[in-house]
Amino acid sequence: MRVEQIAVFLENKSGRLAEITSILAENNINIRALSVADTADFGILRLIVDKVDEAEKALKGKGFTVGKTTVIAVEVPDRTGGLAAVLDCIQKIGLNVEYMYAFVNKTGENAVLIFRFDDMTRAIDSLQEHGFTILESSQVYNL
Amino acid sequence: MWDTNEQMAADDLARLQLDRLQTMVGRVATHVPFYRNKFKEDKFDVASLAALDDIRRLPFTSKQDLRNNYPYGMFAVPLRDVVRIHSSSGTTGMATVVGYTQNDIDTWSNLIARILTAAGVSTHDVIQIAFGYGLFTGGFGLHYGAEKLGASVIPISSGNTRRQIQIMQDFKTTALVCTPSYALKIADVMMDQGINPNGLSLKFGLFGAEPWSEKMRQEISERLGILATDNYGLSEVMGPGVAGECQHCNGLHVNEDHFFMEILDPATLEPVDPGQVGELVITTLTKEAFPVVRYRTRDLTRLLPEPCPCGRTFRRIERITGRTDDMLIIKGVNVFPTQIESILFDIEGTQPHYNLIIEREHNEDKVTVLIEVVESIFFDEMKKQRTMVDHIKKRLASELGVGVHVKLVEERSLERFNGKGARVIDKREL
Ligand SMILES: [Zn+2]
Numbered sequence: 001m002r003v004e005q006i007a008v009f010l011e012n013k014s015g016r017l018a019e020i021t022s023i024l025a026e027n028n029i030n031i032r033a034l035s036v037a038d039t040a041d042f043g044i045l046r047l048i049v050d051k052v053d054e055a056e057k058a059l060k061g062k063g064f065t066v067g068k069t070t071v072i073a074v075e076v077p078d079r080t081g082g083l084a085a086v087l088d089c090i091q092k093i094g095l096n097v098e099y100m101y102a103f104v105n106k107t108g109e110n111a112v113l114i115f116r117f118d119d120m121t122r123a124i125d126s127l128q129e130h131g132f133t134i135l136e137s138s139q140v141y142n143l
Numbered sequence: 144m145w146d147t148n149e150q151m152a153a154d155d156l157a158r159l160q161l162d163r164l165q166t167m168v169g170r171v172a173t174h175v176p177f178y179r180n181k182f183k184e185d186k187f188d189v190a191s192l193a194a195l196d197d198i199r200r201l202p203f204t205s206k207q208d209l210r211n212n213y214p215y216g217m218f219a220v221p222l223r224d225v226v227r228i229h230s231s232s233g234t235t236g237m238a239t240v241v242g243y244t245q246n247d248i249d250t251w252s253n254l255i256a257r258i259l260t261a262a263g264v265s266t267h268d269v270i271q272i273a274f275g276y277g278l279f280t281g282g283f284g285l286h287y288g289a290e291k292l293g294a295s296v297i298p299i300s301s302g303n304t305r306r307q308i309q310i311m312q313d314f315k316t317t318a319l320v321c322t323p324s325y326a327l328k329i330a331d332v333m334m335d336q337g338i339n340p341n342g343l344s345l346k347f348g349l350f351g352a353e354p355w356s357e358k359m360r361q362e363i364s365e366r367l368g369i370l371a372t373d374n375y376g377l378s379e380v381m382g383p384g385v386a387g388e389c390q391h392c393n394g395l396h397v398n399e400d401h402f403f404m405e406i407l408d409p410a411t412l413e414p415v416d417p418g419q420v421g422e423l424v425i426t427t428l429t430k431e432a433f434p435v436v437r438y439r440t441r442d443l444t445r446l447l448p449e450p451c452p453c454g455r456t457f458r459r460i461e462r463i464t465g466r467t468d469d470m471l472i473i474k475g476v477n478v479f480p481t482q483i484e485s486i487l488f489d490i491e492g493t494q495p496h497y498n499l500i501i502e503r504e505h506n507e508d509k510v511t512v513l514i515e516v517v518e519s520i521f522f523d524e525m526k527k528q529r530t531m532v533d534h535i536k537k538r539l540a541s542e543l544g545v546g547v548h549v550k551l552v553e554e555r556s557l558e559r560f561n562g563k564g565a566r567v568i569d570k571r572e573l
Contacts, residue, residue, distance in 0.1 A: 005523070007521070007522075007523035009516045009521050009551070009553060009554075010553070011551075011552050011553045011556065016553075037525045039525070039529070041550055041551065042516075042528075042550075042551050044522075044523060044524075044525060044528060046523060063553070063554050063555040064553070064554065065516045065517060065518060065521050065553065065554050066518070067518060067521050067522065067523055069523045098524045098526070099523075099524060099525070116523070116524065
């Protein structure tokens with residue numbers, strides 16, 4: 001149920017993001033989803049890739065600071081109200097979202113929402129109870 | 144405990160110190176022209192020395208003063224009474240020469256026996272002294288003290304690491320004396336040779352003669368499986384044996400019955416508040432051949448005022464945290480880069496890489512600490528990451544006494560410096 005995500009520290013210098021994507025490409029690692037959170041001073045890049053350990057090793061080898069965390073991926077139909085339904089439910093249950101980002105899968109039928117909650121176990125249980133589809137990690141890596 | 148003085152009550156110690164100080168000052172006024180002239184210049188009357196606090200009216204002695212009186216100018220006895228001569232290396236200029244009477248050697252041996260005992264060594268131990276024997280005070284200082292204690296001494300001196308290890312195995316060495324960096328070298332060579340330190344008889348390691356860190360202590364203790372203690376001394380004052388740690392490894396007990404210590408602000412030369420970092424200034428109380436008055440060691444430390452569970456009443460100082468030469472004055476506050484280093488080490492759990500940038504904006508000093516981010520301080524959540532930056536900022540500000548800006552930078556993005564004054568970029572144009 002849990003998907004591994006890697007986070008990379010970025011100083012806000014131009015070209016660093018491109019550098020990271022090319023390191024991953026050189027190592028035949030595919031990026032499934034990506035988000036950047038930044039402040040005036042620094043940024044945190046979050047990545048979901050098909051080969052987590054290889055990606056971590058490759059980036060560390062090039063001197064990047066890399067952290068690994070788990071997130072969950074919720075699949076919703078890519079139509080009006082899909083996202084709203086999930087967020088609505090989360091609010092009602094009273095789950096704390098640390099961050100989230102979204103992407104659309106290749107077929108374009110479904111959107112995948114990546115969530116980090118403060119209480120991951122409770123989040124998984126309650127979202128499933130409410131009938132939402134939580135993807136297995138293998139499904140996400142191979143999207 | 145080696146002797147009863149180590150448990151002296153504070154009053155008794157103060158009386159003894161004053162008594163010894165008066166005698167010593169009287170002797171240098173008579174026998175050392177350098178001090179006689181200084182006292183005259185300062186209009187200091189030896190008879191007016193009535194309380195320990197009066198020491199603050201005495202002049203300081205610097206390394207340069209000793210150099211200016213090379214070789215024998217600072218001796219307080221004729222050479223016929225001197226039984227030993229040592230010299231400090233002249234790496235930063237001319238060497239200095241120090242002498243010892245037989246009484247001085249006896250005192251020195253006793254003080255070394257004290258610190259060995261405090262560190263756990265006893266008459267049953269086999270002690271390998273891997274300090275250089277020669278003009279350097281380390282080898283002979285430890286040697287005579289270990290004999291006095293009654294331990295079995297292996298005077299192997301420094302160098303030839305494989306042979307050190309061979310002897311350690313064959314002679315069943317239980318205590319090792321050397322510099323902390325050499326202890327790590329020994330551990331490295333053992334690893335290369337496939338020797339398991341747990342198969343040796345080693346129990347204790349007494350380290351000194353160079354600055355080291357708590358992290359190095361942990362590493363030495365773990366890799367060699369020993370209790371690693373710190374000891375301190377400098378040849379201008381005596382050599383090793385000025386201060387040493389007991390088995391609680393919580394700072395060095397100063398042998399206050401023989402050395403009067405002051406911890407002063409290196410800029411104003413006024414005493415710092417108890418517990419604050421300052422320059423260690425030492426006055427010898429019993430040295431006959433080479434007494435020094437308020438010798439400026441340039442070593443930075445702070446007093447650890449809490450009593451030690453071991454029962455020794457001599458006050459403790461923290462391991463030497465740096466040199467006064469590295470001190471910066473920011474917004475009128477003395478800041479030592481080593482303080483920053485130890486705070487960051489504490490937070491990160493690893494050797495920090497940082498730069499300290501000082502600028503002057505609108506006539507005010509602005510300090511920015513650039514810190515290379517490592518995994519232990521990096522988070523995927525922005526909220527936690529910001530909290531960490533704030534936490535670092537607050538700790539630095541509260542312990543340094545000046546507000547700082549903190550900026551995280553990528554790993555390996557800061558230039559690596561070696562040596563003194565490292566990692567400080569002072570852009571102020573004064
Ligand atoms: Zn103690």
